[in-house]
Amino acid sequence: MTEKIFNSIVGMEEENALKFAKEYLNDGGDPQKLLDVCREAMDEVGEKFEKGEYFLSELLLSGEIFKGIMDLTLPLLKESEVETIGKIVLGTVQDDIHDIGKNIFKAFAEAAGFEVIDIGVDVPEEKFVEAVKEHNPDIVGMSCLITAGINPMKRTVEALKEAGLTGAKIIIGGGRVDEEIKEFSGADAWADDAARGVRLCKELLGLGVEG
């Protein structure tokens, strides 16, 4: 059964994936195992994306399927049982309202085992600072899709420093970031695809990236 679930996620069969997941849980399947299978499947989807076999349409759909299965699975797991490998505070920068890429990255980061605290769109620097104070994340993720977001991003990096919140690594993502913008803003890493972003997050935390 888990193989069927894996295959239907990777094969973009939304209905089947949800149906099989439900059946699996109804038949007393182990929710932790289901979570692991989903994670492996999302890994595979990410790989196919990086290889150019899949496109954003597939990332978006797989994110949706993953969310659907998680809605069934998470209530069955005690919070303590959900292992996480790190915590990310994630938001779209000030003046920018694009959130589809952020949401996809979130789905993939969660699938990889990160706890993601999503603070929304058009997030001013103070709100990033507050959220970092409150949640003490390992990583701060900023999504930036418009050029008007470039300066707010730089200001946010500075504001975090000024507030003495230097513990978290900063990664920026979204269609309008590149090496140039990373340097300019003072972030630690950048990615304009979710799969690479998740990989970089693991690297930033010194977590071995196996297969």
Next chain:
Amino acid sequence: MAIAVSAEQLAKERLTRVEAAINLEEPDRVPIWGFGGEIVAKYAGITEHDMNYDSEKALMAIEKFARDFPFDTLGAGPGGLDGRVFCVAFAEHDDLSPLVTFITGPLHDIYGDKYTRFPGREISENATAQFRGGTFMEPDEYDQLIEDPVGFVAETILPRVCKNLETPRDAMATWVRVGMQLQKSAMQGAKLGEISAKLGYPMLPMGWAYAPLDIIGDFLRGVDKVVLDIHRYPDKVKKATEALKKPIIDYALAYARMGNKYAFIPLHLNEYLSPKLYKEFYWPTLKEVILALYEEGVKSIVFFEGHHEQHLETILDLPRGWGIAYFEKTDVVKAKEVLKDHTCVMGGVPISLIASGTPEKIDEFVKDLLEKVKPGGGFILTAGVGAVPAETPPENITALIEAVEKYGKY
């Protein structure tokens, strides 16, 4: 130098330059297409609110920017966000459908629309206007959209989107107010034309069109939802794009009838879709829109936003010289190889370089780029996105223009 020649002469030179590139020839030098963005207001010391609401100040800012940064085409323009769904609603009225293409600040106040937020209204005076979109149609309504796209949009969607179109009695007043406001915009447009002529910018009368699937994504279902719909209800989505084709062509041709020789078409879902989905759900109807314009003598300027590498070859389905392929993140060197002697390629300079690079870096970049894309003509240089941020150092823009002068000569 430009100072010696009259504005009229300058406009003619620039037009010849741009047209040569579009016609896949070598002009006297590589043209540089104008851009603007948040920097226009900042450079003139006015707010984004002014840019959107104060016609006089906005024109002053545009003039200042256009004077100080002499591109080959006018880049700066008055504020406004896409409102193509209104064009669909008015598609049966040639004289009106082009006029409602944009939701300007004042029109936003009149409509009370939920698509947009404007500086000094829902957002701060200095924030850029935001198109937020949203979901205004449910999946079970595809049949209605397919059956009667104009009626469905006009009678069902717009009242949902616009607070002031909710009831017929409010709608009456709203449309009268819209008409009055459009009159004012027309005056602003005429003044802009004078400024443009005075500064030696060529007349490139520009209309607009849209990809049918993007109407559904941007204005009806939401961008993410329409991508999921393609997987969930493929037949309905496809039929809906076919149904929307006619109203879109109608409004695009209404522009042509007003004398516009070009049509700008910004694409949204191209980057999202796999080649298979693109060829099935996106390209066929977009292609027909471009061809319908081409047959009427209108050249399209298609803005392939994001990455378009995966779909490059489909452009070859169009007749040679159909228009301009403007690329954002697609490597223009590669694009030019594929489209050589078939399609004029535009783009090339990453916005990040202009926003956060230095004049030296820009000079070096342009030199290197032009070495690769200049030979053979058919290339227009511009920023990957036509909007540079407010804090961009003005000397970077000057450096870009100078570099094209320096390395762009044939």
